[in-house]
Amino acid sequence: MKSAHADELDTAERLLATASRLFYAHGARAVGVEWIVAESGVAKTSLYRHFHTKDDLIAAFLEREDREFWTQWDKVVKAVAGDPRRELMALLDWIGQRVSRDGYRGCPQINVAAEFSDRDHPARTIRARHKAAMFERLKALTRRIGTRQPDDAAYQIALLVDGAFTSDGRLSRVGATRILQSAARALLGGERVRGEPSRARTKSRGRRRRVAGTAPQ
Amino acid sequence: MKSAHADELDTAERLLATASRLFYAHGARAVGVEWIVAESGVAKTSLYRHFHTKDDLIAAFLEREDREFWTQWDKVVKAVAGDPRRELMALLDWIGQRVSRDGYRGCPQINVAAEFSDRDHPARTIRARHKAAMFERLKALTRRIGTRQPDDAAYQIALLVDGAFTSDGRLSRVGATRILQSAARALLGGERVRGEPSRARTKSRGRRRRVAGTAPQ
């Protein structure tokens, strides 16, 4: 619906893709607009036609990361949908793989927001919204799981996840997925009522089935 | 042993104190040397006589933070020394208070290291050393506690701590210390052998005594 050759990437998308790559790899303040212009092959004037300021471009980058993150989250959940425990394990597996990727440099929301001290900077507000959404999703999950004090468990799992994001390769060297999943199991199962049987949740449909890509222990 | 008025702060110390405050509050790249010079009241020439480059100043800042962090850590441990569980709980209480302070803006090692993509940048190497030291100390603690798979538990607690560091005020609003300590208890106690009594570690000297500043639950 645009013009000319619709097969090629839109100018704004090319800019945003290049800016996102550079911002993530080097930090928002470390990347000047000239660098983005040179790398994307788009004129600087065009950059400022689509994004009025560099901060707008940074905001667009974080919004884009936010959307892609939840898209993948939903995809992971959908693949094992039904048992909330399996959903959580699959999510932790996905995050474990994510932080183990080559070139992984942490959570873009955390990294970029840390570069700006102004509380009203878009990077700060977008991060806040992103992390609040993360907690809400985890809370919904722990409630469905039926843990005692599900909100606390959700916070604790969020801590594990953010910790994994900032682990800078340390976690992946010892098995990120394994560490995350076993921690979550301890947090969810460790608060059960004394005397209650330790394994075997009551609603046991398909229990203890392995999640794709999940280490047995 | 220096000169003139020894009661006043040394020039280098004044510079480093000002630079540390600004670097932490605004980020290393956001703070120019002119700003540090203006804020500290020290001439720019003096800055470069003590710190050859801005990167040197950044490195000195992180080294300073590292030293102060472990100094406080040791102090917290010393106050309750003896029972490793109580040491861990006291440390988590300290961290819970730390991340709840006004103006807390996350772990300086994590924040500043994220601003530099060069793996050889001092911020990157100092952070790596700092986080490795954190893991070693936690590992020593979990081993003394006698947890099953103490290395895994140490990693998991490190994730909680780094997650708390990056929580940006979210954690403190729900009780940082409480969340951290209950998570650690679950991680340490959740792996006990099936059938074994759930509370009451065998070496029970002074067990279940409250740690200063610790919430009952």
Next chain:
DNA sequence: TGACGACGCTACCGATCGGTATCATGATGC
């Protein structure tokens, strides 16, 4: 054919970046 819109190119803006050279000042130790 002619208007329009999206884009690229070049040249430029003032401000700030990290870093240096030069010289004056003032206190210390001998």
Next chain:
DNA sequence: GCATCATGATACCGATCGGTAGCGTCGTCA
């Protein structure tokens, strides 16, 4: 008194920062 040393003040460096103005070009659509 004199040499030494740490510091301050000023002026400057080239490079880069985010951002803009002006103009030419090309494809689309009526």
